Amino acid sequence: MSILKIIEYGNPILREKSKEVTKISKKIKTLITDMLDTMYHANGVGLAAPQVGENLRIFVIDVSDPSGPINPLVFVNPKIIKKSGAISSYEGCLSFPKAYTTVRRYANVMVKALDINGRPFIKEAKDGELLARAIQHEFDHLDGNLFIDHCRNRFVADEVLKKYNLSPVEVDRLIDEPELEEAILLWEKEHPDEAQKLRDEIQELENNKE
Ligand code: NI
Numbered sequence: 190m191s192i193l194k195i196i197e198y199g200n201p202i203l204r205e206k207s208k209e210v211t212k213i214s215k216k217i218k219t220l221i222t223d224m225l226d227t228m229y230h231a232n233g234v235g236l237a238a239p240q241v242g243e244n245l246r247i248f249v250i251d252v253s254d255p256s257g258p259i260n261p262l263v264f265v266n267p268k269i270i271k272k273s274g275a276i277s278s279y280e281g282c283l284s285f286p287k288a289y290t291t292v293r294r295y296a297n298v299m300v301k302a303l304d305i306n307g308r309p310f311i312k313e314a315k316d317g318e319l320l321a322r323a324i325q326h327e328f329d330h331l332d333g334n335l336f337i338d339h340c341r342n343r344f345v346a347d348e349v350l351k352k353y354n355l356s357p358v359e360v361d362r363l364i365d366e367p368e369l370e371e372a373i374l375l376w377e378k379e380h381p382d383e384a385q386k387l388r389d390e391i392q393e394l395e396n397n398k399e
Contacts, residue, residue, distance in 0.1 A: 190222070190223070190226050191223045191226060191227075192223075192226055192227050192230045193223050193224070193226075193227045193241040193242075194241065194242070195227065195231060195236075195240055195241060195283050195284060196239070196240055196241065196242055196284055197284050197285070197286070197355075198282075198284050198285050198335065198350075198355050198356065199355070199356050200284075202239055202242055202244065203239055203240070203284060203330070203333065203335065204333040204335075204362075205239065205244050205333050206244070206331075206332055206333050207237075207238060207239055207243075207244040207245050207246045207247075207330075207331040207332070207333075208244060208245055208246065209245075209246050209266050210245055210246060210247060210265050210266055210303075213265065213303070213305070213306065213307040217245075217247070217265075218305060220238065220241075220243060220245070220247070221247060221249065221263055221265075221305050223241070224236050224238065224241060224247070224248075224249050225249050225251075225261050225263075227241060228249055228251065228283070229251070229259070231283050232255070233283045234250060234251060234252050234319065234323050235248060235249065235250040235251075235323045235326060235327045236248065236249050236283060236327070237327045237330030237331060238330075238331075239330050239331065239333075240283060240284050240330060246265065246266050246267065246331045247263070247264065247265050247266075247331075248264050248267070248327035248328065248330065248331065249261060249262065249263050249264070249327075250262045250264070250320065250323045250324065250327060252318075252319045252320045252323055262312070263304055263305045264300065264302040264303075264312075264324075264327070264328075265302055265303040265304070265305070265307070266302060266303055267300050267301065267302035267324075267328055267331070268300065268301045268302070269298055269299070269300050269324070269325075269328060270299050270300065270301050270311075271297070271298065271299035271313075272295040272297065272298045272299075272325075273295060273296065273297045274295055274296030274297045274316075274317070274372070275293065275294070275295060275296055275368070275369040275370075275372035275373050275376070276293075276294050276295070276296040276317035276321075276322070276373065276376075277291055277292075277293065277294075277341065277373045277377075277387065278291070278292050278293075278294045278317070278322045279291050279292075279387075279390075279391050279394065280292050280322065280326060280336045281336075282326070282335065282336050284335075285335075285336075285337070285350075285353070285355060286353060287353050287398065288349050288350055288352070288353045288355055289349065289394070289395075290336070290337060290340050290341075290342075290345060290346040290349050291340065291341045291342070291345070291391065292336050292337075292339040292340050292341060293339050293341055293366050293369040293370060293373060294317070294321070294322050294325050294326075294339065294369075295321070295325060295369070296315070296316055296317040296321060297313075297314065297315045297316065297317075297321060298313070298314055298321050298324050298325060299311060299312070299313045299314075300312050300313075300314075300324050300328070312324070334362070334364065335362070337350070337358050338358075338359075338362045338363055338364045339364055339366065340358065340363070341370070341373075343358045343360070343363060346358050
């Protein structure tokens with residue numbers, strides 16, 4: 190068991206496109222178990238290989254209740270084969286210590302990948318559940334994309350990044366998502382009470398930080 194060093198925003202490794210894994214060797218298995226150890230140690234729900242300095246198409250996720258048994262999910266060479274719906278998601282990243290912001294995500298995703306033994310599986314996550322958002326967040330890391338590239342308001346994101354001494358949003362990396370934004374705005378209009386509740390929850394999380 191090893192805890193690996195997590196690379197932080199600003200390091201060019203996070204912006205590289207990762208390579209497919211061609212063989213699940215002993216070395217790859219060790220990397221995966223070390224990634225899980227590192228993720229649990231950092232109290233994260235997900236970690237992608239580039240975040241520990243390996244530009245390989247691997248990520249790990251555990252969205253189970255921290256007070257219960259662990260439920261590690263390993264994705265090697267993942268492909269998102271279906272995505273639909275839209276949701277506003279409040280996210281952070283282990284490579285951005287403490288910095289959270291609101292981003293656009295699909296609500297439903299289906300992903301195909303290999304497990305730690307090289308066996309193919311399909312995982313579906315729906316209704317904007319944490320797993321759906323985590324899969325998109327971690328998958329992005331493999332293409333050098335970061336959660337802030339999906340931010341709903343780059344000026345708000347910049348303020349947060351500045352507060353934690355992180356460099357500002359890279360404007361040329363921002364991902365234009367007019368359909369997602371439109372769908373989110375429509376949902377917020379149709380569900381004003383739920384949308385307000387979400388905003389209040391985010392505000393409360395903000396207030397509870399340090
Ligand atoms: Ni991340």
